[in-house]
Amino acid sequence: MSRFSLDNESIAREIISRYPRPKSALIPLLHLAQEQDGWVTIDAMRHIAELTGTTPAEVMGTGSFYEMFKFHPVGRYVINICSNITCQLMGAESLLEHAEAKLGVKVGGTTADGLFTLEDVECIAACTEAPALQVNYRYRLRVTAEDFDQLVDDIRSGTARDIPEHGTLSLVRQSIPADRGAGIVPPEQAREVSVWMARNDAAEQN
C-alpha cells in the first residue's frame, strides 16, 4: 500500500503538466501507479487524487472501468489465455487446463510464490495465430503445451527478457520536455492554432 515514490511523483507532475486540466492525467497516472506496485493501491489512488485535485472516488471510478487496472494484488506475470471462438477451436481449452495444471492454480488464481496470475480473456485480436496468450500484454502465438512450459520456465529462470514485470507498459520511458508537448490549451482558451499544428505546418514548409 504505497504512495508514489519521490521519483515517480516527479514523473507524475510532469505527466500532469502535459494536459490543460490535471484531471486529464488520471489514466497515465494510474498506469504509473500500477507500474510502481504491480497493481493500483488505495494509497496510490489517494495520492493521484491529491496531485490532480480530484477525489479518490473519482480516481477509482475512472480506473475501475478498465479491466487492465488491477485493484487487488496480482502476480508479477499475468498470463491471459484467450478463450474466444477461434482460439477455442484451435485448442485453447486444453491449453488452459494444461496451464492450470502446470501453475497449480485455477483461472483467476495467483501462484503461492506470487509470480504468476492466470486469467482467461476475451478476444485479444490474434485469431490468425490461435491459440494465443499474453504475458503482461506481450503476445505468444500458436502456443502449444510445450511452448507454455518453456515460457513458464524462461520466466522463472529470468531469460524471458522481453517481458517486463506486471504494470510496466514500456521498457523505455519517453521523456517529453514541456516545449515538445502538444501544447493543448483548454477549449475555452483556444484562440490560435495549437502548438503542434503550427509545428507540423512549419515542418511541411521546410
Added chain:
Amino acid sequence: MTNTEAKTTLSVTIDGEVFEARPGELLIEACERAGTYIPRFCYHSRMKPVGMCRMCLVEVDTGRGPALQPACMLPCSDGMTVSTETPGTRKVQAGILEYLLINHPLDCPVCDKGGECPLQDQTVAYGPGESRFVEEKRHYEKPIPINDNVFLDRERCILCDRCTRFADTVAGDKLIHFMDRGNNTQVNTFPDEPFASYFSGNTVQICPVGALTARPYRFKARPWDLDETVSTAWTDSAGARVAVQSSRDKVIRLLGIDSDPVNWGWLSDKERFAFEALNSDDRLTAPLTRVGDHLVPTGWSTALERAVSLLSDADPDRVAVIGGARLTNESQYAWAKLAKGVIGTDNVDSQLADGLDPELVLGLPRATIDEACTPGGTIILCGPDPKEEIGSLYLRLRHAVVHDDARLIELTPTATGLSPVAAHSLHPRPGEVADLARALVEAANGGPAVSAAGVSAEEISSAAVAIDGSVTIIIGRASLAESADCVTDAALQLAALPGSRFLSALRRGNIHGALDSGLAPGLLPGRTTIEAGAARFADAWPSTPASRGLDTAGILAAAADGRIDVLVLLGSDPINDFAGRPLAAAALETVPNVIALDMLVNDSIAMAADVVLAASGATESAGTFTNLEGRISVCRQRVTPPGTARADWMIASEIARRLGFDLGFDSVESIRAEIAAVSVVHSGLDEKALAEALVDGLLIGGSGDIMVPGVVGVSPSAHDAYSLRLVASRSMYDDGVALRNSPSSRGLARSVTLRLNPTDFDKIGVDRGTVVRTESAVGRLLVPVEPDPGVPVGSAVLPWAAPGSPANTLIDPFSTVTDVRVERA
C-alpha cells in the same frame, strides 16, 4: 423567413395540440408545461440532463419523419412534432422498463420506496406487465452504509446518475461515483472514504428507486400512512421550504420543496434530520420549577404564577430577555409586546453577541438570494462559511459561481467551503477586515492598490478588477472571536461599491424575524426604533420603552454585576452560545431569578433556571418564519405538542394576562393582523397574500425607519509576537442541545482541533494531534493541535461549540480580537 427578429416562442405540436415553447426549453419541460407528462428517471429539473435512463424517449418529427429522441436532451425547435402516445413510443417505454427491471429486484413489498417509487409507478403506467428475463439477477451485499445516515442497496439501483450528479455538480462533494463497467457498474464510495457530505440526504430524496434510504425514516412508515404539510426549515436562516410528514402524530420525515427563490428543493442534512430533536425522549412535556438543585415537573398555573410573581416584583429596568430566534414571527411579536410594551424593559436581545448590529442588517440595501446569484455578477463574502452555517444558501451560491459565471471574492479569515470555486480568496488578519475592505473599494474605484490587513497589493488589485456587474455583499460573523464592529466597519466600506446590496448571513433560525419583531435593544416591531416608532404603537401597546436598553453582552455584564433581577431565556443557552463563556457563567451564577422557555433542558437552564415553561416546536405550532432575505413563509402545525407544551405566544399572552394586561391575541392570525396594522413594512402581510405565496413566500422589503449606523472605527490592539489571533468559526454540526438530541446528527460533531499554519505549528515543536494549552486573557483550553495550510500565518482556528472544548471559554465579548498563546501542555 424574412423576419430577422429572434423568435420569442417556438411552435411545437404535442400529440396534435400546438404549444408555444420557450427558446432553449427542453422538450420534456415544454411537454410538462403543456400538461403531457413524459416518464423519466434520470432527468431532474435542477440538474443538467444526461440522457442516461432512456425512459423519456418519444417520437419526434422535425421534418424528416418520426424518430425516437430523448425528450430530456432535446431543446425544442420551431415546427417540431412530438408523439408521446404512438405505438412506437409505447413500445420503447415498455422495452426500457423491461430492461431496467432485468436486474432490479421485485421486492416492492419490503422496499422502503414502495408506494412512492417512480420505477414502481411508471412500470404500472408504461411497463410491459411481464418480464421475459428468467436468468439470475445480479447480487450485491444488501444495503451498505455510505455514510452515517444513508444506506445504498446497489441491487435496486438503475444507474440514473442522479445522486452522483448531485454530489458532483450541486454539492461539490464528489465522494460517490460509478465504479466498474458494464453489468458490474455500481455507485459506490472510495473504500475507506464515506460520502461525508452535509447534503447527502438530498440524494435519498431524488433517488427514483429504493436504492438510497436514510436512517431516520427507514422502515418507519409507508407513504400512504403519511400526513403532510408545507412548512419552513427552522435550523438556519435560509428558510428552506419543506414538506413535513408525520405518521401517528409523530414527525418522521422532512422533504425539500422546490421553491424557486429559495432552496430549489435542496436541504442540508441538518435541516432535514433536525426534527429528531423534537421527538427526543428528553422533550419537556410540562413546566419545571426549581426545588433545591433539581428542576421538577409542575403544573402550568404553579409555574406561571411563580414566573409572574418574579416579573411583577422586579423593576422593569432590572428585567432582561435573551433569545427569541427559535420562535415564530407571531411568538416573537407577542414576546416583544410583553417585554417592551407590558413589562416595560428594553433589555431585550435575540442575538448572543454572535450576530451583527441589527441596524446594519436592516438599514443597508438588501439583496435577495436570486439577486446575489445574478448570472455574471459579483458576490463578496464578508461573513461566515455558508457551507458550514447556511447549507441551502451555500448550494445556491455555489451554483451561481460554478454554472452561472458569478465571481466570488472572499474576505474571510480562513479558507471556506466555497474557496475551491472562489475567484479570489483574500484572508485578512482577524480584526482587520475593514482595512482590507477599504483597500479593495479604493482599488475597485480606480485608486492605487495598497496592501492591507496582511493581504498583498497584487491580490487586492486583481480582486478589485473582478468586481463587475451586480454586486452583492454577504455579511455575517466569519469568526466569533472578533467583534461585530469589525464587520460593521467592513460593510460600510463595501457599501461604497456602486449598486452594492447586502445579504445577511446571520445563521440562527428565525433571527431575521426576531429583528423585524423588535427583539433587539432600541427596536420596535416592523423595522423601526423606539424613538421613531413609538407613536404608531400608542394604541396597540400599553407603553413603549423610553430609552435604549442593553444588548446581550450588556445584560450579562449587568447581571454579573448584580443589576439584573429577572432574566428570561427565550429559547437561548448563553453558556454555550454567547461569545464569552466566562461572563455568561458569572451572570447566571449571580442573577437571582431565571425564567426559561424551551423544548429541552440546555446547560444554562440546568444551571440557573427557576421556572422552565415547556414550549412547542416548529412542527407543533402554527406561525410564520422570516428568512435572511426578509421573506416570510408559513410554518404549519403538523403534530400536537408533547404533554402540555404550548406555543410561545400563548405563554406570553398568559403571563400578560396574569400581569393584568390582555395582549389581545387569540390566534396567530390575530397577531398577524396586528403586525400588519402597526408595522411600516408589513402592510402587505395578509392571509390571502400569505396563502398565495405558500411555496415562494412573501418578500418584505424596505428598511422602515432604520438608518444605517455610522462607522465604529475599530482598531484592534497590536499583535504581539508570542500570540496567535483566534478565529472561532461555526461548523454545521456542533454540541448544541438540539443536535445532541438528534440521534442521526449526534455523532457528526467533529472532535475539536486547533488548526495553525504549518509555520506556527512548527514553532510549538509538537507532533500533530498533541494536546496543547491555549490561553487567552479570560480563559484556557486544552486541545489537540494540527497544521493546516489553509490557515494564515499568525492565526489560530478553533471550531465553535465543539464537544468538550467550547471556544467561547477563550473569548472576552468586549474586546475587538482574541489573542491566544499556544504552548506545550
